Amino acid sequence: MKKEAIVLLNMGGPNNLEEVEVFLTNMFNDKNIITVKSSLLRSFIAKMITFSRVEKSQEIYKQIGGKSPIVGHTKKLVSKLQARMDESVIVDFAMRYTPPFVSEVIERLNKENIEKIYLIPLYPQFSTTTTKSSLEDFEENYHSKGGDAILVEVKHFFQNANYNKAIIERIKEMVNIDECKDFDMIFSAHGLPVKIIEAGDVYQKHIEKHVALLSKMLEDEGMKFNEVHLAYQSKVGPMEWLKPSLEDKLRDIKSRSVIIFPIAFTIDNSETDFELSIEYRELADELGFEDYRVCQCPNDSEFFVEALCEIYAKMR
Secondary structure: OOEEEEEEEEOOOOOOOOHHHHHHHHHHOOOOOOOOOOHHHHHHHHHHHHHHHHHHHHHHHHOOOOOOOHHHHHHHHHHHHHHOOOOOEEEEEEEOOOOOOHHHHHHHHOOOOEEEEEEEEOOOOOOHHHHHHHHHHHHHHHHHOOOOOEEEEOOOOOOOHHHHHHHHHHHHHHOOHHHHHHOEEEEEEEOOEHHHHHOOOOHHHHHHHHHHHHHHHHHHOOOOOOEEEEEEEOOOOOOOEOOOEHHHHHHHOOOOEEEEEEOOOOOOOHHHHHHHHHHHHHHHHHOOOOEEEEOOOOOOOHHHHHHHHHHHHHHO
């Protein structure tokens, strides 16, 4: 029987404290992250960054259970998506920087009679640093192992109605309609160096369009927040990054009550469970915020599962 496969792609995260070094090394060796042309120079830079950050990063993961939650959430999502498919469709997932790597998934798929593989990077908005990197990683590995299935890819899905319903559902879990007027809503996106945007990356444009879409949906739901904002988190290094930073936004807004939604992530990870839920909460406490709430990512939301079913159907 001819089969098809759906492979969900994401950045990954350490499955234990020992994998923190693997995660950092692989991430900073990614030519889409460190964009210098020389692979030797990139490797040197990766070693320096990893050496300077590994202990601090391990301390971060200790505070959220000793590992990233991303693999656990993704397994649940895969299980729910597989349950929606017939026996001719295999659903699997691969991570960019930590196990399970694409090589493991490809090895499993090559044992099956796969005719087409549908690649869905779990990044709602396109970026060279995420979507492009994950697709290239799979495609290069697949062809090097002699795979002959047709590869079909999707590059973004932030406009999908059911995906956005998953986001609205998460926001509703944190605040009811009557409370909204007392809160500012902040959509927090992972930041990028400005030079990557200037080189043609459409990430910022996608983020801004996504915020506009969600703002309209919130209004239609009767969720009238005091103000709706966009901010960027996770800046590292001395380069200029996208602004406003989440730190500056928290310092500037007049409201002392905020709801944060991590708009660039579909699955919870250290940037949500630590950076937003612990680190920025401490800043909010220092600034005198009365209420600081962080929404979960869609994770294995039924709306997200439905969105992935729609995305797959449109790719066929």
